[in-house]
Amino acid sequence: MKIAVIGAGNWGINLVRNLRDLGALSHVAEAVPALRERAAAEAPDAEIHEGYEPLLEAGVDAVAIATPVPTHHGVAKAFLEAGIDVFVEKPMTFSTAEAEDLVAAADRGGRVLMVGHLLLYQPAVHWLKEYLDAGELGRVYSMHQERSKLGRARAAENVLWSLGVHDVAVLLHLAGAAPTSSVFSGHCGLQPGIEDDTYLHMDFPGGTKAHLHNSWLWPENRRRLTVVGEKGMLVYDEVAQNVTLHHKTIDAELQNCDGGEEVVFEGSGQPLRLEMEHFIDCLETRATPRSDGQNGADVVRVLEGASPPAGAAS
Ligand SMILES: NC(=O)c1ccc[n+]([C@@H]2O[C@H](COP(=O)([O-])OP(=O)(O)OC[C@H]3O[C@@H](n4cnc5c(N)ncnc54)[C@H](O)[C@@H]3O)[C@@H](O)[C@H]2O)c1
Structure with missing residues (x-):
């Protein structure tokens, strides 16, 4: 299994370590040079990139996205439309419309879409x-x-x-x-x-x-x-x-x-280890993840209904 981590910041480095330990990490994309160096030290066998675009044509089976939330929709959609399975960190997006758009893209392409609802x-x-x-x-x-x-x-x-x-x-x-x-x-x-x-x-x-x-x-x-x-x-x-x-x-x-x-x-x-194992299992068996895209969208709907992400007037 070849999985690329996109975004190796505070949280993404944990995805890097866990996927490395599971023998499934192939690439890392990280915009910040010092964080690329840290990722390279953690995962010497992985190919390290600055941006995620080359990974669209690198032959990866799946990507795990841990970039800031406003970027989730754009990055995830690009991979789903390229026929690549996606794990995206929580919250899936900042809007229900974007979340449902990703669910539809995954459904259209028969892709696995899993959201990082760790608990x-x-x-x-x-x-x-x-x-x-x-x-x-x-x-x-x-x-x-x-x-x-x-x-x-x-x-x-x-x-x-x-x-x-x-x-x-x-x-x-x-x-x-x-x-x-x-x-x-x-x-x-x-x-x-x-x-x-x-x-x-x-x-x-x-x-x-x-x-x-x-x-x-x-x-x-x-x-x-x-x-x-x-x-x-x-x-x-x-x-x-x-x-x-x-x-x-x-x-x-x-x-x-x-x-x-x-x-x-x-x-x-x-x-996190169990979550990554579940993701790999879903990639192999094509089972629906416990925290699938629809589940992620339902959570975003609740959050959006309660308070807009840029902060509600209160
Ligand atoms: N599951 C959990 O328990 C948990 C915990 C913390 C954070 N998170 C989630 O993880 C995500 C990231 O949070 P964080 O705290 O690690 O943020 P962060 O800002 O520390 O890390 C994000 C990283 O993404 C990189 N990045 C952004 N755009 C990129 C691009 N186009 N190409 C390559 N790299 C890019 C940035 O350089 C940065 O290093 C968020 O969705 C957050 O909610 C999940």
């Missing part, structure tokens, strides 16, 4: 999905997700687009549907029009609600999902990488029932 490859999230789908928690009343830290403030997108995109992907995955409505609220402290701190509330078909808090201006590293259901509650601690089941409910007579708690899942995988 869908975390084993704990996979466990949660199976547990909830099996009905073990009964009706799911609400899901509460928090992802906050002193993070990298971005200039083109707010924290919902930057950090929350992961959570929106997980919440849609666990709910098994797109939300029917959402309410957004955010605060711009550092830059006009770019929220550092956001809240997104979503209503899903069947009555489940989801509440998401994201911040890159926060004193502690908080990554936690709480699911409140009819038969109990689950807490996924993403820092400790475990899931705790709380046997806690309130019955029809409004009496509290507290049966204690137990850790029901432990252990993290290397989600």
